[in-house]
Amino acid sequence: MSEQTDTPAPGPPAPGRAGPARTPLEALRTRRFPLSSWPWRSLGYLASSVVVGTVLTTLLLPITFPLLALGTAVEEMATGRDHPTWLLITLLAAGLALLLAFGPLVAVPVARLERWRLRLVHPPITGGHRPTGRGVLVWVRARYTEPATWRAFAYLLLLVTVVDAVSWSVLYLFPALGAYLLATPAITALGRTVTLFPWAFDAPGATLPLVLAGAVLLLVTPYVAAITAHAHAVLARLLLEDHGTEELRSELVEVTRSRARLVDAFETERRRIERDLHDGAQQQLISLAMQIGLARMDAPPGSDMERTLASVHGQAKEIIGSLREIVHGIHPKVLSDRGLPAALPELADRSPVPVRVRVDLPRRLPAHVESTAYYVAAESLGNVAKHAGARSVRLNASLDGDTLVLETVDDGRGGADPERGTGLTGLADRVAVVGGRVLLSSPAGGPTRLRAEIPCPPSG
Amino acid sequence: MLAEDGALLREGLAGLLRRFGFEVAEAVGDAEALVEAVAAHGPDLVVTDIRMPPDFGDEGLRAAVRLRRERPGLPVVALSQYVESSYAAELLDSHDGRGIGYVLKERVVDVADFADTLRRVHRGGTVIDPAVVRQLVRRRGTLLERLSEREREVLALLAEGRSNSRIARDLVISEPTVGKHIGNILAKLDLPPEGTDVDRRVMAVLTYLRERPE
Numbered sequence: 065m066s067e068q069t070d071t072p073a074p075g076p077p078a079p080g081r082a083g084p085a086r087t088p089l090e091a092l093r094t095r096r097f098p099l100s101s102w103p104w105r106s107l108g109y110l111a112s113s114v115v116v117g118t119v120l121t122t123l124l125l126p127i128t129f130p131l132l133a134l135g136t137a138v139e140e141m142a143t144g145r146d147h148p149t150w151l152l153i154t155l156l157a158a159g160l161a162l163l164l165a166f167g168p169l170v171a172v173p174v175a176r177l178e179r180w181r182l183r184l185v186h187p188p189i190t191g192g193h194r195p196t197g198r199g200v201l202v203w204v205r206a207r208y209t210e211p212a213t214w215r216a217f218a219y220l221l222l223l224v225t226v227v228d229a230v231s232w233s234v235l236y237l238f239p240a241l242g243a244y245l246l247a248t249p250a251i252t253a254l255g256r257t258v259t260l261f262p263w264a265f266d267a268p269g270a271t272l273p274l275v276l277a278g279a280v281l282l283l284v285t286p287y288v289a290a291i292t293a294h295a296h297a298v299l300a301r302l303l304l305e306d307h308g309t310e311e312l313r314s315e316l317v318e319v320t321r322s323r324a325r326l327v328d329a330f331e332t333e334r335r336r337i338e339r340d341l342h343d344g345a346q347q348q349l350i351s352l353a354m355q356i357g358l359a360r361m362d363a364p365p366g367s368d369m370e371r372t373l374a375s376v377h378g379q380a381k382e383i384i385g386s387l388r389e390i391v392h393g394i395h396p397k398v399l400s401d402r403g404l405p406a407a408l409p410e411l412a413d414r415s416p417v418p419v420r421v422r423v424d425l426p427r428r429l430p431a432h433v434e435s436t437a438y439y440v441a442a443e444s445l446g447n448v449a450k451h452a453g454a455r456s457v458r459l460n461a462s463l464d465g466d467t468l469v470l471e472t473v474d475d476g477r478g479g480a481d482p483e484r485g486t487g488l489t490g491l492a493d494r495v496a497v498v499g500g501r502v503l504l505s506s507p508a509g510g511p512t513r514l515r516a517e518i519p520c521p522p523s524g
Numbered sequence: 525m526l527a528e529d530g531a532l533l534r535e536g537l538a539g540l541l542r543r544f545g546f547e548v549a550e551a552v553g554d555a556e557a558l559v560e561a562v563a564a565h566g567p568d569l570v571v572t573d574i575r576m577p578p579d580f581g582d583e584g585l586r587a588a589v590r591l592r593r594e595r596p597g598l599p600v601v602a603l604s605q606y607v608e609s610s611y612a613a614e615l616l617d618s619h620d621g622r623g624i625g626y627v628l629k630e631r632v633v634d635v636a637d638f639a640d641t642l643r644r645v646h647r648g649g650t651v652i653d654p655a656v657v658r659q660l661v662r663r664r665g666t667l668l669e670r671l672s673e674r675e676r677e678v679l680a681l682l683a684e685g686r687s688n689s690r691i692a693r694d695l696v697i698s699e700p701t702v703g704k705h706i707g708n709i710l711a712k713l714d715l716p717p718e719g720t721d722v723d724r725r726v727m728a729v730l731t732y733l734r735e736r737p738e
Binding site for chain 1 (some may be wrong): 532533604608
């Protein structure tokens with residue numbers, strides 16, 4: 065083996081995702097991050113968090129004052145002052161009761177505000193509240209009994225405590241402190257002393273380390289802000305986004321898939337049964353009937369034995385006939401062997417109403433498409449024969465790109481209504497399983513036109 | 525020569541053929557073996573199942589068409605498990621459709637009729653299963669629409685390989701009337717009036733079977 069090994073290995077995929085960043089974290093991975101809008105958006109998010117948190121803290125005072133008082137009392141007890149236990153318990157109980165009673169009412173509009181504010185740094189989300197009927201009581205009852213409200217309540221508590229404090233700390237420690245340190249030469253030049261425990265600075269020349277520290281703080285500010293804003297945004301998504309619908313949607317997708325799998329499984333099973341009957345029972349019956357036929361020839365003409373054999377022979381032939389019909393009903397052999405171009409004309413030949421068939425298919429289609437199309441054709445022709453009072457039908461099948469279009473048009477009386485009877489609905493259901501649709505036009509007086517479109521990926 | 529993949533039915537069929545005085549040179553179970561056996565024995569008639577191993581599609585039919593190309597005029601009776609007129613059409617396209625039989629497998633049950641079918645095909649006749657014929661007659665949008673009801677009946681029987689006298693008996697009409705119907709049929713299907721009687725009949729049947737809805 066003398067294969068060259070110096071060919072460059074394919075490089076790692078380019079960092080970052082294609083398209084613009086959608087979150088601060090994605091933006092962090094791009095090279096243009098410091099110059100992009102993301103540091104400013106992150107800072108804006110943090111600053112507005114502080115504003116919202118502070119305003120809320122004030123607005124919530126009417127329902128938080130017992131707990132705040134309890135906090136003060138406990139602090140005082142730590143310094144030796146005594147408070148009766150009943151007072152502490154009363155404060156705790158009243159505080160919790162007020163919070164649980166009115167907190168959710170505040171949380172719901174706050175959550176709305178927070179979802180709106182989240183759009184500054186994250187893709188928009190929708191809330192998980194159920195729609196309610198009219199009336200204040202109805203609304204209150206719905207809100208207090210749904211998880212989305214209580215998740216919003218939890219978010220509210222975190223917002224006024226942790227989030228507020230963290231946002232404030234980040235803003236204070238990085239951009240604010242950084243800017244202050246950078247300004248120390250100017251401050252000392254004005255004759256003031258800068259005190260940073262345990263050091264004091266009073267000469268502009270001595271502040272050089274402070275200026276450097278300030279520069280570093282300001283340089284890392286965008287990154288810290290982005291990370292903090294992202295963390296907050298993830299928390300908001302977690303608690304304020306509508307997870308229920310998402311779960312439902314993914315469940316729905318799964319249900320649709322499993323329905324398609326079931327139909328496929330049924331189809332496979334029908335083919336297997338058909339094959340077994342065809343190659344097994346049918347052949348044996350034919351063989352048996354043939355032997356009876358031969359025996360009948362050997363029996364003396366006009367004898368009892370000849371008559372018995374003749375009767376048995378006749379019955380065997382009848383059984384062969386009905387078995388053939390049964391097998392055909394399970395799954396038409398001609399469909400699996402020769403596809404729609406052979407099966408549809410054969411189907412048309414069985415129809416009591418004369419059918420003009422036109423099949424224009426350049427290739428065999430996937431089995432589930434063929435069987436669905438055959439089913440649709442059989443059902444529509446059956447409907448025409450039963451209800452339309454038609455003198456003739458046209459049946460067309462053709463490929464439009466990757467879609468099989470199957471159309472029946474009759475010259476009957478029209479007025480077909482999917483609401484009446486289950487035939488048309490069942491047909492639409494069957495087509496929906498393979499991702500297709502059924503269109504029906506049937507004005508009173510006719511003509512009735514039924515069109516099924518079945519997606520038909522190129523078979524591999 | 526006999527080709528049928530089901531062992532039970534193959535043995536049964538061989539017994540039937542011998543019973544009616546045919547000599548079975550070899551009975552085989554798949555299309556490959558059929559082609560080889562025909563080369564080895566040079567039979568006067570081939571009876572083959574259409575659906576055979578390995579793919580259980582139309583191997584028997586393919587083999588029959590191939591044999592007919594190599595040995596023009598070799599009489600072949602194909603057994604089909606279901607009515608499929610395109611099978612018949614493919615067979616009939618070889619050598620003007622003379623010496624061709626296309627019948628449903630279950631016809632073997634009527635042993636005497638089946639033996640009769642084999643004899644007619646062996647003599648160069650064309651026998652198409654009544655079920656196939658019935659299906660074709662009902663097709664619309666074809667030349668056959670020109671024919672009257674009675675003429676279609678006559679043509680159907682013609683396609684089954686019946687003689688004029690037999691047709692006359694079946695339809696309870698006189699033999700000259702049958703002749704007149706056949707003449708009308710040929711005219712309506714735009715077939716040339718010259719040629720032997722057999723030629724013209726075969727032509728009529730072929731036109732009949734090749735007709736496809738437009």
